Amino acid sequence: xxxxxxxxxxxxxxxxxxxxxxxxxxxxxxxxxxxxxxxxxxxxxxxxxxxxxxxxxxxxxxxxxxxxxxxxxxxxxxxxxxxxxxxxxxxxxxxxxxxxxxxxxxxxxxxxxxxxxxxxxxxxxxxxxxxxxxxxxxxxxxxxxxxxxxxxxxxxxxxxxxxxxxxxxxxxxxxxxxxxxxxxxxxxxxxx
Amino acid sequence: xxxxxxxxxxxxxxxxxxxxxxxxxxxxxxxxxxxxxxxxxxxxxxxxxxxxxxxxxxxxxxxxxxxxxxxxxxxxxxxxxxxxxxxxxxxxxxxxxxxxxxxxxxxxxxxxxxxxxxxxxxxxxxxxxxxxxxxxxxxxxxxxxxxxxxxxxxxx
Amino acid sequence: xxxxxxxxxxxxxxxxxxxxxxxxxxxxxxxxxxxxxxxxxxxxxxxxxxxxxxxxxxxxxxxxxxxxxxxxxxxxxxxxxxxxxxxxxxxxxxxxxxxxxxxxxxxxxxxxxxxxxxxxxxxxxxxxxxxxxxxxxxxxxxxxxxxxxxxxxxxxxxxxxxxxxxxxxxxxxxxxxxxxxxxxxxxxxxxxxxxxxxxxxxxxxxxxxxxxxxxxxxxxxxxxxxxxxxxxxxxxxxxxxxxxxxxxxxxxxxxxxxxxxxxxxxxxxxxxxxxxxxxxxxxxxxxxxxxxxxxxxxxxxxxxxxxxxxxxxxxxxxxxxxxxxxxxxxxxxxxxxxxxxxxxxxxxxxxxxxxxxxxxxxxxxxxxxxxxx
Numbered sequence: 001x002x003x004x005x006x007x008x009x010x011x012x013x014x015x016x017x018x019x020x021x022x023x024x025x026x027x028x029x030x031x032x033x034x035x036x037x038x039x040x041x042x043x044x045x046x047x048x049x050x051x052x053x054x055x056x057x058x059x060x061x062x063x064x065x066x067x068x069x070x071x072x073x074x075x076x077x078x079x080x081x082x083x084x085x086x087x088x089x090x091x092x093x094x095x096x097x098x099x100x101x102x103x104x105x106x107x108x109x110x111x112x113x114x115x116x117x118x119x120x121x122x123x124x125x126x127x128x129x130x131x132x133x134x135x136x137x138x139x140x141x142x143x144x145x146x147x148x149x150x151x152x153x154x155x156x157x158x159x160x161x162x163x164x165x166x167x168x169x170x171x172x173x174x175x176x177x178x179x180x181x182x183x184x185x186x187x188x189x190x191x192x
Numbered sequence: 193x194x195x196x197x198x199x200x201x202x203x204x205x206x207x208x209x210x211x212x213x214x215x216x217x218x219x220x221x222x223x224x225x226x227x228x229x230x231x232x233x234x235x236x237x238x239x240x241x242x243x244x245x246x247x248x249x250x251x252x253x254x255x256x257x258x259x260x261x262x263x264x265x266x267x268x269x270x271x272x273x274x275x276x277x278x279x280x281x282x283x284x285x286x287x288x289x290x291x292x293x294x295x296x297x298x299x300x301x302x303x304x305x306x307x308x309x310x311x312x313x314x315x316x317x318x319x320x321x322x323x324x325x326x327x328x329x330x331x332x333x334x335x336x337x338x339x340x341x342x343x344x345x346x347x348x
Numbered sequence: 349x350x351x352x353x354x355x356x357x358x359x360x361x362x363x364x365x366x367x368x369x370x371x372x373x374x375x376x377x378x379x380x381x382x383x384x385x386x387x388x389x390x391x392x393x394x395x396x397x398x399x400x401x402x403x404x405x406x407x408x409x410x411x412x413x414x415x416x417x418x419x420x421x422x423x424x425x426x427x428x429x430x431x432x433x434x435x436x437x438x439x440x441x442x443x444x445x446x447x448x449x450x451x452x453x454x455x456x457x458x459x460x461x462x463x464x465x466x467x468x469x470x471x472x473x474x475x476x477x478x479x480x481x482x483x484x485x486x487x488x489x490x491x492x493x494x495x496x497x498x499x500x501x502x503x504x505x506x507x508x509x510x511x512x513x514x515x516x517x518x519x520x521x522x523x524x525x526x527x528x529x530x531x532x533x534x535x536x537x538x539x540x541x542x543x544x545x546x547x548x549x550x551x552x553x554x555x556x557x558x559x560x561x562x563x564x565x566x567x568x569x570x571x572x573x574x575x576x577x578x579x580x581x582x583x584x585x586x587x588x589x590x591x592x593x594x595x596x597x598x599x600x601x602x603x604x605x606x607x608x609x610x611x612x613x614x615x616x617x618x619x620x621x622x623x624x625x626x627x628x629x630x631x632x633x634x635x636x637x638x639x640x641x642x643x644x645x646x647x648x649x650x651x652x653x654x655x656x657x658x659x660x661x662x663x664x665x666x667x668x669x670x671x672x673x674x675x676x677x678x679x680x681x682x683x684x685x686x687x688x689x690x691x692x693x694x695x696x697x698x699x700x701x702x703x704x705x706x707x708x709x710x711x712x713x714x715x716x717x718x719x720x721x
Binding site for chain 3: 198199200201202203206229230233234235236237238239240241242243244245246247248249250251252253254255256257259260261273274275276277278279280281290293294297321322323324325326327328329330331332333335
């Protein structure tokens with residue numbers, strides 16, 4: 001009768017093998033911006049990603065109150081403000097109303113990673129807004145379709161970018177996730 | 193009753209064979225629901241020490257650390273929290289000790305067996321402490337003899 | 349320095365690993381080393397590796413000693429590598445070594461220290477004559493050693509911990525006041541040493557320094573290149589209980605204990621600043637495990653570095669940069685060992701330059717001879 005010794009699917013995200021798998025997938029999606037990875041953990045995608053990414057060394061901001069109180073101790077991350085936190089989890093459907101850290105020239109790696117919850121995500125998606133992507137890791141150009149993402153996030157991202165400074169985005173829907181690192185150039189297309 | 197303060201339960205239990213501690217914890221897991229508040233983990237802790245000359249804090253080095261924090265709920269609705277931090281590599285052992293810690297602290301059904309384990313571990317530790325005192329006692333320097341034989345200090 | 353990628357060495361490298369293993373396995377006794385034997389019977393070696401590795405894990409230290417066939421530098425390196433794979437879960441609150449469960453406690457400053465002097469395990473009064481009876485020790489005899497020792501003693505009535513000798517001197521007003529600074533201690537595992545560094549960085553660096561390097565630096569000060577002239581106020585060896593907040597109550601709980609050697613030295617007095625009276629100066633040394641030479645060396649260097657930080661270094665052992673950047677065993681052995689790596693391209697270019705220079709020198713020589721003629 002325990003969470004750990006008899007793993008149930010719903011707790012997969014807290015187990016090491018799942019976290020290793022997710023970390024591997026994160027490397028993949030950051031290497032190939034716009035490609036979509038499946039999340040097989042039986043919990044919300046953004047939460048499974050956080051479970052794999054955070055520990056006591058990082059700060060995490062939750063401006064939209066997505067994280068339940070009993071989840072915080074398991075993530076171990078210290079709570080931070082959106083302006084300073086290393087990781088920020090937010091509802092991508094809402095307007096962006098804070099300014100995340102973009103790092104410093106000496107330490108651009110301290111720029112924040114934002115996990116945005118969106119309605120749906122796909123390399124081919126009915127009713128999604130196409131994002132036309134170019135940049136490192138993309139041969140020529142590629143398209144990523146997203147629905148439920150307020151454009152303010154992408155506009156702010158472009159406004160904050162002064163490479164190597166900038167922020168990295170992880171878009172997460174129910175079952176999938178994709179990365180938009182700071183090196184990727186995004187053009188917002190017309191909805192199909 | 194248990195006379196040993198809670199701050200020493202974990203080290204007392206660590207002094208016992210691991211198998212025995214884990215078996216005891218498992219027996220409680222079968223009769224109450226155990227939920228992890230934090231995930232049982234092993235890693236490192238930085239040891240901070242006060243220097244003896246100026247009382248400044250500095251880091252002496254690192255230690256292996258395992259820790260766990262659980263909430264136990266019995267079928268009739270009793271609830272108790274347990275936790276443990278050990279200088280050890282084994283998160284599973286920390287979790288087992290956290291369960292026993294919660295059982296004793298909340299006086300959950302059957303806590304007496306867990307308390308008896310703590311007491312046994314405590315005696316095992318006491319034996320180790322007694323060994324150290326033997327080491328000290330058998331090498332204690334008696335300077336009074338020196339004073340009787342010769343008035344000089346003779347330390348050069 | 350530069351390296352070239354070379355092909356063709358794989359078989360040789362695999363062979364080297366097999367050969368190294370072969371030399372370990374060729375032991376005629378047919379008995380593989382048991383980790384518990386290393387940890388107990390070679391306890392001072394294990395102590396050295398836990399302190400130089402900077403990780404209090406006697407069991408893994410004995411494994412490293414076995415794996416690297418007794419090389420302390422390599423064993424400490426392996427512990428450092430291991431620690432780098434582990435997450436940092438916590439930093440303990442500041443621990444007080446007054447709580448140490450001593451097995452040894454001496455002072456060369458006073459006979460009658462509060463609590464008394466207890467020699468504990470040491471070789472200070474042992475003749476350095478080889479005990480040939482150990483060469484062919486009877487296992488039954490060996491097994492009875494501990495039993496005999498414990499059986500021969502009456503119940504010892506001693507306190508659990510002992511006061512510090514320095515506290516008595518401080519109460520008499522002979523010592524400088526304790527530091528007011530409440531700064532976070534420097535974490536040498538995360539931050540590079542950029543000079544000047546706070547004293548907490550110096551103490552942490554020396555606590556995991558290589559024993560021989562630390563001793564050599566301190567010895568230079570003792571023998572002539574410095575003037576600390578220390579007196580050991582207290583040297584203690586024992587187990588410090590590590591107290592951390594209980595996950596549920598937040599009250600301090602004991603997580604376990606660590607064997608530590610600690611040394612406080614009192615050195616020549618200094619005229620007081622402004623309108624303070626003159627006081628003795630102090631040095632502090634501590635390390636994991638039982639290693640007295642290391643703790644004493646560190647205490648002397650703590651004192652000499654304080655002098656260097658305050659008045660500027662006059663001797664190598666007073667220069668924080670000179671001492672702290674050269675005492676780490678993993679750093680220094682790594683640098684020395686790297687010279688074994690192929691430097692074929694750089695050396696080729698060195699040879700080219702030398703030949704060119706020689707050629708120019710010969711040509712110039714011939715030219716000057718022709719002028720003479």
